[in-house]
Amino acid sequence: MYIIIAGGGREGYQLAKTFLALEHEVLLLDSDPYRCELIAEELGSVVMCRNPSEVQTLREAGASRVASRQGL
Numbered sequence: 001m002y003i004i005i006a007g008g009g010r011e012g013y014q015l016a017k018t019f020l021a022l023e024h025e026v027l028l029l030d031s032d033p034y035r036c037e038l039i040a041e042e043l044g045s046v047v048m049c050r051n052p053s054e055v056q057t058l059r060e061a062g063a064s065r066v067a068s069r070q071g072l
Contacts, residue, residue, distance in 0.1 A: 001024045001025070002024070002025045002027075002062065002065055002066055003019050003024050003025065003026050003027070003066070004026075004027050004028075004029065004058070004061050004062070004063060004066055005019075005026065005027070005028045005029065006029050006052035006053070007028075007029070007030055007052060008028050008029075008030035008032070008035045008036065008039050008047060009030075009035075012028060012030070013028075013039060016028045016039070016043060016046060017043065020043060020046065026046050027046060027047075027048055027061050027062070028043075028046055028047045028048070029047075029048050029050055029051075029052035029057060029061060030047065030048075030049060030050075030052065031049065031050060031051040031052070032049075033049055036048075036049035048060070048061060
């Protein structure tokens with residue numbers, strides 16, 4: 001399953017880590033470059049350093065792919 005997580009704080013980070021362990025495809029969005037770097041060091045290239053509240057960011061992240069896979 002393809003999962004987009006908005007925000008790389010404590011909860012977002014733990015969600016990403018959990019879903020990756022379950023072998024899901026994960027993209028974590030966060031606008032803080034420092035946080036993005038830390039997450040990338042820990043989890044790999046699953047982070048996009050962009051504002052998750054912007055429509056263009058969600059398009060680039062593949063939000064339509066998430067909806068289509070969920071049958072929405």
